[in-house]
Amino acid sequence: MRAVLFREVGQPLAVDEVADPAPAANQVLVKVARCGICGSDLHMAEGHGYVPPPGTIFGHEISGEVVEVGRSVEGVAAGDKIAVMPIFGCGHCTACSQGMPARCASMQFTSGGYAEYVAVDPTSAIRLPSTVSLDDAALAEPLAVALHGIVAARIMPGDVVTIVGAGPIGLAALFWARHFGAARTYVIEKVPERRAIAERMGATGVFLPQPPSGGDGFARHYGELPMGEAADVVVECVGRPGLLMASAAYARHGGRLVSLGYCFGDDPIVPAGLGMRELQLHFPQLYTRSEFEMSVNVLDAGAVEPRHMVTDTVGLDAVPEMFEALRTSPRQCKVLITPFP
Structure with missing residues (x-):
């Protein structure tokens, strides 16, 4: 063959x-x-x-x-x-x-x-x-990967969800977030072609990566975020070093941060920074x-x-x-x- x-x-x-x-x-x-x-x-x-x-x-x-x-x-x-x-x-x-x-x-x-x-x-x-x-x-397989992450995030009807990265897993996460009743779904993506797909799949808003003005990587006020509000759930779907911590900036106090990007390299995080927002961090697999x-x-x-x-x-x-x-x-x-x- x-x-x-x-x-x-x-x-x-x-x-x-x-x-x-x-x-x-x-x-x-x-x-x-x-x-x-x-x-x-x-x-x-x-x-x-x-x-x-x-x-x-x-x-x-x-x-x-x-x-x-x-x-x-x-x-x-x-x-x-x-x-x-x-x-x-x-x-x-x-x-x-x-x-x-x-x-x-x-x-x-x-x-x-x-x-x-x-x-x-x-x-x-x-x-x-x-x-x-x-x-x-x-x-079905990439949909299942994203579903496992969304289940770990415990998305409830009415939640606000921000997804970082509009590759196949990020777009599948967008699909499931909407399926489980998220009130608003935001996508962070820099590639125009993928931004357009996220829009076609029903994202509430699609934004370019834009680091908050706060010196520690967090916005001083949620209104400084490009979508104007913080998310109950943030799903990181890129997997490059530094993006997990950067994605935390989009989460509200007490929110959930899900790592679906599956970074293979060292990815430094600042536990105190996550702790000051009491974020729950999830690492789903398969x-x-x-x-x-x-x-x-x-x-x-x-x-x-x-x-x-x-x-x-x-x-x-x-x-x-x-x-x-x-x-x-x-x-x-x-x-x-x-x-x-």
Whole structure:
């Protein structure tokens, strides 16, 4: 089959022929319909956090069709249209029994979506309702990441929410904040193309980053903030050093600050600065099975706003060039790969 391979840090990805994956007895083989390019793939290719071995096939935001099942697999059949939940555990521990494989001591992560076929654990195969397209289903994974963060933030109807960064996770957080009844949603973003997407997805206001005038990084009065009011919940969705502390400036006294940017580097914070506002700080990771299924179900219910995140769909041959463009320019948002144009 054809696939896009990681070679080494700093080098472009390469399209090549590799052996077709053969599903083990406890796996299913999926014909990939769509796979999203995730920011974590970009981070790994740059040597941040985990550095994969040469020949690794990236891609975990996968939708497709089951074409073969291993002999010991039950509950999944050839022909099933699925979204792949790319985390799975031992299946027997307390965390797994509660639908939280991300907390399993044996948790594993599925990759390989930048290819024509991928073998996955059957527990990762989330069957799609007939009304959910394979295009939309590839958005279930980033939607689930953002949902887990929004659940941690305990957004209530009437809350004011400020989201820092309008990449795919920030836009997904905007979607869920509005879904759970936020009264006003503000987005901080400097890239014009992404600002426009946030507006199309219903943000109350979209603003350029603007540091408060206070010498300690906090506004002396909430009215100094660009949106004119402080937020009950601030969600940082960029992941660059310094932005978590900067994002705290948008929160009200006693507010909640959620780190969804997943910064891989040292990110200094000033505990006293956060403490003077009694901020609650949350570091969510991944999602539960029920949150992934909820992300599929909200698409089944007719939500169309997440589609605005998709700015391009490309075949395998175009992936190396697109991947490099995403590494150097944020003008695109969510790019989907279609191995079979």
